[in-house]
Amino acid sequence: MGTEITRRDRCINYIEFKVADIARSKAFYGEAFGWTFTDYGPSYCEFSDGQMRGGFDASEAVITGGPLVVLYGDDLSDLMTRVEAAGGKITKPLFEFPGGRRFHFTDPDGHELAIWTEA
Secondary structure, three states, X not given: OOOOOOOOOOOOOEEEEEOOOHHHHHHHHHHHHOOEEEEOOOOEEEEEXXXXXXXXXXXXXXXXXXXXXXXXXXXXXXXXXHHHHOOOXXXXXXXXXXXXXXXXXXXXXXXXXXXXXXX
16 A cells, blocks of 8 residues: 655755854845745744745754755856855856756855756
């Protein structure tokens, strides 16, 4: 018997980043991607990208590494420009892979993310 997966079952539902400065993180992700934010006290802020939510947590030391969070984008050239203008650093320039193209970057706290688009 197969198990039916509901819309939220077994899907990434929320991502938290440990950050040093919530205002800086909001400025970066707001400027680069247009995300929106809800503050929950001085050391926690929730973000929304329009489809998924996550949080910025400044209550503990910054931790980098771990799983690579990959965003989708229609216009990678524009997004590379936006990432750099917002204070991010491109760590792996645009490259092709079977099915698409992507690039990697770090945010101001050193978290590495990637953005991809279909071929």
